[in-house]
Amino acid sequence: MTLQQQQVTIPTVLVYEDDPGFPPQVNMPVPHPVPQLDTQPFPTAIAETAPQPDSAGPGTESFRYWVAADALSRASLTWGPMVPTGTQWHPQVGRALTAHLNVGVGLNAFYDRRGVSFLRQTVAGVTVATCESNEIVEHETGHAVLDALRPQLFNAASAEAAGLHEAFGDISALLSSLRLESLRTAVLAETQGNPEVSSRVSRIAEQLGWAIRQFDPTKVDPDCLRNMANSFFYRDPVLLEPSGPASMLTSAPHSFSRVFSGAFLKIVAGIFRQQDLQDQNGLGFSAEMAGQLLVDAVVAAPVVSAYYAQVAGHMIAADQRRNGGKYGPSLRSAFIRHGILSLEAAASLTEPEVSSRAAGITAAMPGGSDDLGLTAVSVPGAMYGIAQPLTLSAPAQERRFGIAGSDPAGGSVRPADPERVAMSFLEDLFRRGRVHVPEEHRSAMAFDDDSPSRLRTHEITSRTTGEGLALVRRCFD
Ligand SMILES: [Zn+2]
Structure with missing residues (x-):
């Protein structure tokens, strides 16, 4: 059999690549190979019965199932190669992370150590099923991945720890999107080669954002739920208001997460600018490298007050260890622009200091007891x-x-x-x-x-x- 014949016979299903999009601009479904859920080290499962792979389109339960399956699989394949050997889901999750695609009425989804669960609600005649957005499924799966790496963050009474968890969820969606060559190409076209500006992959959950705006126009961004292309500047969250409109930075975890996820998008873009070729391959590499440095950092960084700065310092140390500090300028620049590191702090992270810390970090292991260090x-x-x-x-x-x-x-x-x-x-x-x-x-x-x-x-x-x-x-x- 030739390679071409094999490709023709692989069964496919129709899925969205990132999100349904906000009505009436609905994204086009595309055929993907039937997703494999039982992959290591992060096997996933879906509680509902698998439908026959066919070409069911948007609005059908079959389509929603395959979008969710594709997103679960893509998030697992995104993080799996980056985590230390031996990493597994939090023990309470069990062997496989199970998704429940229809747990009730609402515009939300959650991860609770029993699995990931998705609500749905009909708004202005449109059924908004959160499991039908790849980005939402990948966000929730991101919570589960970070919980596997750093279970101490789950119960930590800290706005920065909670904010980092939410940022990691959005980063999970970003990196899962950038696994697809089609989306990397689309982003480079949309941003004219500068992926740090707003794009289809920086705008998280466009359809859910639209639905929430029908009830509360200021609660979310005008064109999505949250946008990683932002300029929110760090403030100690103990000084911030507990809630407010989307245009304002508050201590609420989803709001405060934007400081860190904004810096992360600039890191991806900064590493991309340092590549010899500014093409979709270069963007794929940059996303993977930024994700790897983040994984290294969350495994190594202690859960402390001023946690964002700690994760930032450990990403710079991880780059020193992996790349001899090649991407240090991109990392420092992004963290300074979002105030996560002060100029003073960034300057104090000198090479001997970072190198000696980086050497100690190699021994860091994921997991540990839930309250270790708290x-x-x-x-x-x-x-x-x-x-x-x-x-x-x-x-x-x-x-x-x-x-x-x-x-x-x-x-x-x-x-x-x-x-x-x-x-x-x-x-x-x-x-x-x-x-x-x-x-x-x-x-x-x-x-x-x-x-x-x-x-x-x-x-x-x-x-x-x-x-x-x-x-x-x-x-x-
Ligand atoms: Zn979340």
Whole structure:
């Protein structure tokens, strides 16, 4: 059989490449080989029964299944080669990460250590099924990958830890899109060879963004849910408002994530500019390299206050170790432009300092116990309407590199202490109504409104060790 004949006989299904797009500009489905889900080291599965591979189009359950399968498979294949040998899903996930494609009515999706789950809702006559957006499926799968690498981030009471998780989700969507030659070519055409500007792959979840705008026009970007092509500048999240319109940086994880994901897109673009050939191959290489440096960094960086700066410093160290510092200028420039590193901090990361740190980082291993390195902080429950004291898992104080983000007024931010970071995170969760407080733990002053439409990312439970109650995460959405 010739190669050409083989290609003809490979069964295909129709899928979107990145997102349905926002109505009425709907993206064209394209044929892809039937996706393989059971791939190592990140096997995935779908709870619903697999339909026959056929050429079912948008709006059918069969099409939604294959889009979700294609996206799960693509996200797994994107991250799999980058993670250290032996990496596997968080133990509570089980052997394969299972997707549930239709868990209820809503414009959301989430990862909760039992799997990834997708809601759907009909808006202005359009059924917006979040599992029908590759970018949303790849975002949620990204949460699961980061949880496999760094389980300590799951419960950390820190806006920066939560923000990094959301950034990693959007980066998962970006890198999964850039695995496709067709999208790399499309992006270079759309951006005239400068992938740091807004493009089809920097705009995350166009259709979901459209649906949310029908209810609340300022809640999301005008042309998508979030855009990685942005200029949001770092502020210590303890100083930010808990919520606000999309045009404003707040401490809410999806909003605050844009500082880091914005820097990441500039890193991809910076590495691309350093390539001999500025073609789609060069863009593919740049995306993979940036992803690899991020994986190296999250495995090595301690979960501390001023976490973004720590991850940034460790990406620079990873580049020193892997590439002799070749992409250091691109990394420094992107982190400085988003204020993640102050000029002072970037200058202090001198080559001998980075090299000696990089040497120590090679031994870093993924996983570890869920609370390794976190500090238990006890706070009174009364002001939150909770009957007993509450334990939070605060980020640690210890910092490698002793570096920090920019103060907009000049110089560096002095990172808040872990207690303040954790308290501020808890307050913001309550102000946003994201904590489920079971009846038995409420005091007479409880103000929880039990609105069923709001996804509760956290809950108050009895501590498994010791007395009193603890704040624990249920999911990332
Ligand atoms: Zn998320």
